[in-house]
Amino acid sequence: MVGSAIWRALESSGYTNLIGRTSSELDLRNQDSVRSFYAEEKPEVVIDAAARVGGILANNNYPYQFLMENMQIQNNLIDGAFQAGIQKFIFLGSSCIYPKLAAQPLKEECLLTASLEPTNEWYALAKISGVKACEAIRKQFGHDYVSLMPTNLYGYHDNFDLQTSHVLPAMMRKFHEAKLNGHAPVQLWGSGTPMREFLFVDDMASAVVFALENTLPEHLYNVGTGVDLTIKELALAIQHVVGHEGNIEWDASKPDGTPRKLMDVSKLKNAGWAYKTSLQEGIALTYQWLLDNQTHLKEVKL
Secondary structure, eight states, rough: OOHHHHHHHHHHHTTOOOOOTTTTTTTTTOHHHHHHHHHHHOOSSSEEEEOOOOOOHHHHOOOHHHHHHHHHHHHHHHHHHHTTOOOOEEEEEGGGGSSSTTOBOGGGGGTSSSSSOGGHHHHHHHHHHHHHHHHHHHHHHHOOOEEEEEOOETTTTTOOOTTTTHHHHHHHHHHHHHTTTTTOOOOEEEEEEEEOOEEHHHHHHHHHHHHHHSSSSSSSSEEEEOOOHHHHHHHHHHHHHHHSOOEEEEEEOOOOOSSEEEEHHHHHHHTTTTOOOHHHHHHHHHHHHHHGGGGOTTTOOO
């Protein structure tokens, strides 16, 4: 999702000499393969949008893979770029790097000040190590290695597999299938009270292009809207766009995750970047994309 959005943004900005590999073409967990890729292609800039990602269920079920595979991927890319003499590197992480109970909105300075959210700490620890690696290279060698931490992303090419997806696409699939099933009730996890912030993936991609075209003075920037809503409000917004008319049933026995996770996006905004797509517009665009592409998505059997 993120990689394809960045590719579209680069193309629309006029970039033509783009180099990319799918996971089937290049195993980023393999150090030798990554170093061979750098030696053969000789890129000038690296944008690391690769990661093993998933929601609460996937993080809980596969802690070792979420820790180790993400560290392998980013370490190979970051150190490989450094060893190849690449001066500019853009590392993408996640807002889950911040402490579970950090003061809201989340500022970059609160990193490593308290305990992480247990349901995604494995992924968070990996991403924190990537942020610190880029900071270390920047500090010691003066290279322009910058880390962008997006809030919850959604959009075209999202993951709609209920076993591994994040909350917004999972809800979208549930509401759509329930609508096709006579507007059957939809059961959702938790109480619905936690608050979350969501950013359309094409806006995230525009932030990457902004970081590419500018030399930012600091190593770490939050990327988001600076606006949040409750999970219940999100569910109602998706239900409205999908056109589901049945009931919503909340399973309070399931975990809620972090109570609130709102980003302070003032640093990047002051540098000159801001989001453009409202949540309602983004949900509508994503749902239309799902309707247009559902026959090509193996994980979505509608």
